[in-house]
Amino acid sequence: MCCAATSTTESALPPSGSGINIQPTFWKTEKHRYEPSFWLIARVAVLYSFFQIVEKLGVFVWPKILEYTVTHGFDVRSIALPTLATMGIGVFFLYSFGFYGFIYVFLDKTPFFQRYRVHKGDWPWKVDPKRWNALLWTTTIQVVFNFALYIPQMLMIKFVLGTPCPWRVDVETLPSAGEMFWQTVFFLFMEDLIVYHTHKVMHSKRFYWMHKRHHSFKHCFGVCTAYSHPFDDLVESAGPAIVGPLILWDRMHVWTLFVWLVVGINCTTETHSGYELPWSMYQLIPFMCTTDFHEFHHRFPTKGNYSSTLMFWDEVHGTNKEYYAWVQAGRPFPSDKEEKTKDE
Numbered sequence: 001m002c003c004a005a006t007s008t009t010e011s012a013l014p015p016s017g018s019g020i021n022i023q024p025t026f027w028k029t030e031k032h033r034y035e036p037s038f039w040l041i042a043r044v045a046v047l048y049s050f051f052q053i054v055e056k057l058g059v060f061v062w063p064k065i066l067e068y069t070v071t072h073g074f075d076v077r078s079i080a081l082p083t084l085a086t087m088g089i090g091v092f093f094l095y096s097f098g099f100y101g102f103i104y105v106f107l108d109k110t111p112f113f114q115r116y117r118v119h120k121g122d123w124p125w126k127v128d129p130k131r132w133n134a135l136l137w138t139t140t141i142q143v144v145f146n147f148a149l150y151i152p153q154m155l156m157i158k159f160v161l162g163t164p165c166p167w168r169v170d171v172e173t174l175p176s177a178g179e180m181f182w183q184t185v186f187f188l189f190m191e192d193l194i195v196y197h198t199h200k201v202m203h204s205k206r207f208y209w210m211h212k213r214h215h216s217f218k219h220c221f222g223v224c225t226a227y228s229h230p231f232d233d234l235v236e237s238a239g240p241a242i243v244g245p246l247i248l249w250d251r252m253h254v255w256t257l258f259v260w261l262v263v264g265i266n267c268t269t270e271t272h273s274g275y276e277l278p279w280s281m282y283q284l285i286p287f288m289c290t291t292d293f294h295e296f297h298h299r300f301p302t303k304g305n306y307s308s309t310l311m312f313w314d315e316v317h318g319t320n321k322e323y324y325a326w327v328q329a330g331r332p333f334p335s336d337k338e339e340k341t342k343d344e
């Protein structure tokens, strides 16, 4: 799926997994994203199927949820956000600790998946099992703690807005696949606009002591996605994710919020997974971040690449220059041994 190289340097570029093969400039990467290939068709098929399935699922599940709330004397609006928080926890653990986490430990020896890895060196649990196990425990505890904080954050939304759920809840106006698609893309752009700038601020001298917790993982892996200081989590995850839905207000259905939660968590986990899967539907979205792009940020935190959803703002602010120079140089990652020495 690699496009024809136009110079010796470009032809020497190693692939960044088998997903969107990063070219040494921003616009070349974007052009490459839509070049005809088998995987482009696969991505379109996955995207189309996903939104068709969630549309049908909504028609099947939502009336049952409404019926349950009526039968048990709840107002669906009052339980919408706590349900979302619970679902968020479930989805996060399913993706990060399940699909993008432990399952890959199991798949470590499976050549089929290994070809899609961004970094070809040993996984961190092989380089330093002791440090890895300690980090894994700390991560699990931190993530559970951060999620527990979502409950008071939800209550704050109710207090500030005067309603626990400003979105549509009725069966008659359940969203179509098309409506969910454009609204989800809008949420991604809104989230990214905020995350790029808050992330950059978190790298300033004043705040980096908080953000460096997320950078404990130099070698990205699914479980590291939500490992961050609670304040960092608020300004880079939970807060930015809810801004788009609040702007749309009752123009969107609460079912779309459930879908957005799945998409948002899955998308960012994929960026942190260490794999670039060529069938990823997110790679159809213009400027979508690749795993390689965010892995560079984890390996070299002082060298830019603040976007973790879309790569657009890094291009606007010129904070991707060191990344493309690194790609041009053939992606010289420090060896695992060198990194271990640096940590000590």
Ligand SMILES: [Zn+2]
Residues within 6 Å of the ligand: 214, 272, 294, 298, 308
């Ligand atoms: Zn990250």
Ligand SMILES: [Zn+2]
Residues within 6 Å of the ligand: 199, 203, 211, 215, 297, 301
């Ligand atoms: Zn960072």
